[in-house]
Amino acid sequence: MQRRRIFIEWLVAVVMAFLLVGSSQAKELGTHGFVDSDGVKLHYVTAGKGPLIVMIHGFPDYWYTWRNQMPTLAKNFQVVAYDQRGYNKSDQPEGVDNYKTEVLVADLLAVVDHFKQKKVIVVGHDWGGMVAWSFAMSHADRLDRLVILNLPHPNGLIRELANNPRQRRASGYARVFQTADAASKLTPELLAFWIKDDDARAKYVEAFGRSSIEGMLNYYKANFPREPYEVPDLELPKVKCSVLMFHGLDDTALLPGALNDTWKWVSKDLTLITIPAAGHFVQHDASDFVTRKMVGWLKE
Numbered sequence: 001m002q003r004r005r006i007f008i009e010w011l012v013a014v015v016m017a018f019l020l021v022g023s024s025q026a027k028e029l030g031t032h033g034f035v036d037s038d039g040v041k042l043h044y045v046t047a048g049k050g051p052l053i054v055m056i057h058g059f060p061d062y063w064y065t066w067r068n069q070m071p072t073l074a075k076n077f078q079v080v081a082y083d084q085r086g087y088n089k090s091d092q093p094e095g096v097d098n099y100k101t102e103v104l105v106a107d108l109l110a111v112v113d114h115f116k117q118k119k120v121i122v123v124g125h126d127w128g129g130m131v132a133w134s135f136a137m138s139h140a141d142r143l144d145r146l147v148i149l150n151l152p153h154p155n156g157l158i159r160e161l162a163n164n165p166r167q168r169r170a171s172g173y174a175r176v177f178q179t180a181d182a183a184s185k186l187t188p189e190l191l192a193f194w195i196k197d198d199d200a201r202a203k204y205v206e207a208f209g210r211s212s213i214e215g216m217l218n219y220y221k222a223n224f225p226r227e228p229y230e231v232p233d234l235e236l237p238k239v240k241c242s243v244l245m246f247h248g249l250d251d252t253a254l255l256p257g258a259l260n261d262t263w264k265w266v267s268k269d270l271t272l273i274t275i276p277a278a279g280h281f282v283q284h285d286a287s288d289f290v291t292r293k294m295v296g297w298l299k300e
Contacts, residue, residue, distance in 0.1 A: 029070055035082070037110035040098075043089035044082035044111065048074025051144070052117040053298075054108065055081040058126020058151070059216055060191040061281075062088040062207045064200075065125065068287035072295055077121070082111055084128065086215025088207040099218035104131045105138060112142060121298065125149040125283060127219050136239045146239065147294060149246045150280050152258035153265050155236060160258040161229040167255050168229070175227070177220040183213040191216075194281060238267040244297045245271065246290055248278030271297060 030047030045063050047070055057065045063081040073079045083090040085107060086099065097103075108131055112120045121144050124132030129151025136146050152160075160167040176182055188208035195201035243266050249256055256274065263270050273293060278285035 029067060030074070030079070030081075035111050035114045037085075037107045040085055040091045040093055040107070042082050042085065042091070042107055042111060044080050045070075046078060046080045046115075047071070048076070048078050050077045051121065052112070052115050052119070053077045053079045053121045053123060054111055055079065056108065056122070056124040056128030056131050057081070057084060057087070058124075058128045059219060060208065061126070062204070062211070064203060064207065065281070065283060066123075067200075069123075069283060069291045069294065072291050073298075076295070076299060078115065078117075080111060080115060084131075086212045086218065088210055092212035092215045094214075096218045096221045099215065099222040101130065101134050101223050102138075104219075105134050108132075108135050109139060109142070118142070119144040121145045121147070123147040123149070123294075124151065126151055126280070130154065130223065133239070136241065136243075137237045140237075140240045143241050145241050145298065146243045147245075147297075148243065149290070150248055150251055150254055150282050152247075152254060153262050155265055156258035156260065156262060157254070158225055158229065159231055159261075160255065161225055162231050164255070164257055167257065170253055170255055171224075173253065174220050174224045177217045178224065178226065182217050186213050186217075188213075196284075236265065238265055240267050242268045243270045244294065245273065246282050246293075247272070247274050248280060248282035248285055249274050249276050250278060250285075251280040251282075253280055 030045040032043065032045055035042045035044060043063070053073055055066045057063060062083050066081045070079050070081060084104065086092050108122070120142060122132045122135055129148045132146060132148060133151070133154060136143050161171060188205045191208045192201050192204040195204050245262065247256060247259060259272065262272065275282060275286050275289065283290050
């Protein structure tokens with residue numbers, strides 16, 4: 001009986017220590033909450049105090065993609081990273097129309113309004129970058145500054161799709177994602193292929209298991225240009241705030257040619273940082289460099 005009691009006490013102590021470590025790690029990244037966007041519940045994590053920064057992930061990803069940037073940013077800003085609809089703990093509405101760009105921009109606006117600050121700094125990667133560009137063009141009065149990671153301006157991307165065979169070949173995956181049965185061919189494990197760290201990969205597989213793979217692909221079905229690719233006659237509004245762009249030059253999906261002429265579509269200063277040996281997920285491949293440059297630019 002004595003040995004059994006000692007063993008139970010030891011086991012309880014081990015479990016409690018594990019839980020405390022886990023809770024302290026979660027606390028380091030921030031506090032969890034939810035925002036309502038016209039009936040769709042969006043999950044977020046927030047940390048720090050000060051001017052508002054909202055960070056938006058892309059595909060296939062979730063809020064945790066910003067784990068290397070959030071602690072440093074939170075020293076001077078209130079940082080909010082949220083799961084886009086379809087992902088992780090956010091709602092997963094059915095139907096392609098529920099993933100159109102204007103709906104995703106409305107989600108971002110709902111997050112910004114929830115934190116009751118007049119101006120926001122928006123950081124977006126991949127599809128989060130498309131939402132960020134679109135927000136900058138449609139809600140210029142709410143935007144302080146814009147940070148984009150590996151997502152060229154929409155004008156540059158459609159131009160390259162229309163005129164550059166290499167970009168059309170690089171975008172072949174998007175045409176596959178637009179097919180009706182694409183979601184049935186993907187699993188959480190396949191979607192986490194790009195994660196290099198074993199512990200992080202396990203978290204991603206778990207998050208993707210909670211997500212809607214059909215919802216993820218609806219971003220492509222609703223918004224990615226379809227063949228034949230043509231440059232539209234409609235001229236997009238210029239972005240009126242200062243812009244910082246990072247682009248990993250080893251990105252095999254979004255080629256750097258689409259970056260050309262970005263300065264024509266921004267009415268203020270544009271800072272473009274290209275990073276050799278970094279790929280599409282530049283916030284991971286060059287995390288320390290990206291964090292340092294981002295914080296320096298934001299604190300100027």
